[in-house]
Amino acid sequence: MSEIILRLDNERYISFPKEGSVYSESIKEDCPYCADPDCYANCDGSAGDVDGLESEEQMYDRKVINTAIDTVESLLLALSEAGVINLVKDNEKIVEAVQITLDALVNHVEGE
Numbered sequence: 741m742s743e744i745i746l747r748l749d750n751e752r753y754i755s756f757p758k759e760g761s762v763y764s765e766s767i768k769e770d771c772p773y774c775a776d777p778d779c780y781a782n783c784d785g786s787a788g789d790v791d792g793l794e795s796e797e798q799m800y801d802r803k804v805i806n807t808a809i810d811t812v813e814s815l816l817l818a819l820s821e822a823g824v825i826n827l828v829k830d831n832e833k834i835v836e837a838v839q840i841t842l843d844a845l846v847n848h849v850e851g852e
């Protein structure tokens with residue numbers, strides 16, 4: 741299969757580059773120090789937090805959101821591989837569902 745993309749807007753998308761593989765671009769929240777979404781107090785800036793850019797609570801929320809986004813990606817991949825959804829044919833509907841899911845996720849985590 742060739743790469744399939746679920747494009748949420750100009751910057752954010754979920755890509756399925758080949759069978760059994762998924763990654764997202766600009767959907768996860770980045771570490772404010774090093775811009776790596778998978779950094780949680782690992783880089784020099786965040787470990788020392790000299791600039792006070794991210795509190796421990798903000799980092800925790802970011803981790804919850806990013807982990808949930810990983811889960812959404814894995815679920816989409818699994819549903820696609822099981823033949824339950826068709827990423828090409830159902831692209832528009834899946835994008836809509838992902839947007840609703842991400843909105844609910846952020847509201848839930850940051851609205852606590």
Ligand SMILES: [Zn+2]
Pocket residue numbers: 771772773774775776779780781782783784785786
């Ligand atoms: Zn970092």
